[in-house]
Amino acid sequence: MAEVTWRSVAPQVYVRRHEELNLNCGLVLGSERALLVDTRSYHQHGMELLESVRELTDLEIVVVNTHAHYDHCFGNSAFRDSQIYAHAGMLDDLIATAEDQRSQIVHHLRATDREEMAQGFEATEIVPPFYLVDQDTEIDLGGRRVTLLYAGRGHTDHDLAVAVPDAGVVFAGDLVEEGADPHMEDCYPQEWAATLLALLAKPSAEGADIWVPGHGDVVDAAYVRQQAALLSTLAARLAEALAGGAAAVDTLAHAGRGLGLQDETLRDAAVRALELRR
């Protein structure tokens, strides 16, 4: 197993890739504050992440949650002394879904014989973000600014990306996925492509060529455009099938075949397309 470590992707900009889910966390150092992108899955993971940040810097830590999925924010309990930023919709989603997410993951962990981790999840306090934004917002880290970007609905209805314009880096959360299909369970399949294109066109992101996905390898802007094109094609196929009267999940999912996406991904997209049509 490769050692889990902060890897520099630009001056004073780091990515830490975790074996669990291939999750990426980000760290941006200014002269006065450090910005951490996402906090991992539960309290112990968050504490371990905090220790790793402290090996690099003693600066005050500001946290951004890209969205409300547990693997990006349940580690917040280790950062309760920090300002925690998120999109306003993230808080609503977290309040509505946190206990359901927790019971699903605990069930899965017990089914796969990971009792210790299951207990860790059960004991984790859900710490919500309390600095909420609903439009693009600059944060001054001292000597450098980062921008929190909201470009529309996609992976969820509240995905926040973080741009570091002086370094040409964007932390995209799960709006971009590498090494696996885009995760569609809570997504807006008809809007996701447009959201990615809007994100690519934001002034603080348009020159960026280092894109850090929520999971997987760091990619470039061309990869993000390619993912937008794939999602755009999927959206067109879904729209065509819906217009043709498709009303069953299987029929809709079938419309997306041949694009290189897994059957499970297409089913999730189809379920969402039908839910959102109502």
Ligand SMILES: [Zn+2]
């Ligand atoms: Zn997610």
